Amino acid sequence: MVYLTRKCEFSASHYYHNPEFSEEENRRVFGKCANLNGHGHNYTLEVTVKGEVDAKTGFVVDLKELKEILNCEVLDAMDHRHLNKEVPEFRDRIPTTENLAIAIWKRLESKLKVAQLHRVRVYELPDLFVDFYGES
């Protein structure tokens, strides 16, 4: 079993706001992130897949194929977008880095045919990242 990680970057805006909370509670729980005018980040995404190395190609996964899936499922959908307003997963879910990692996992899992998805790591900042390893 070999693990392969592909990295890409995207930039997006978001805010954290739960309509079930009072304004005061939103500010207390989410701090500056509750500002409804939003703010943005340069996100770094690391996608790790695993599998046996194919005897003929020497690949765990066709990188071109993986790149196309990442472009289509993540970058086209999220790069230079407002996560709350333009990404359907966040119509009724807060676009925290935790939920973003889960949403990206779900988008990729169904598209990857050859290798198995092992980990989705999303950096919101160089000093903050979330790992998701699938349902549990």
Next chain:
Amino acid sequence: MKAHLTRRYIFSASHRLHCDELSEAQNREAYGKCNNPHGHGHNYALEVTVSGQVDAKTGMVCNLADLDGTVGGEVLNRFDHVNLNQCAEFEAMVPTTENLSEVIFHILKQKFKAAHLERVRLEETAMNSFEYCGD
């Protein structure tokens, strides 16, 4: 759904690696330059990984302000800009980064209850790092 969240912190401290039970020659052999009697320092990068179910209302594993508060109050206040050899934790233990990782893990395990502590990773320099996940 369970997610892992990692936060990175920086602190600077000095230390000298020296074991009283070893001879001077043995200390020099074991610790090399790190045995210099006057000590030396590092900018340590600490990564703290916690895990837990993502809360349906907040979308968070835990509140970052709580994690920052605990790491700030219990770890950074204790070890930033100090000589590790002078710290109570290292009275009877060599302040290697292995030992420092373990000490920090146990402090956080005791003090941070809002999520499960998975791992402490400590970079001593850009070239070497140590991880401790508990016994």
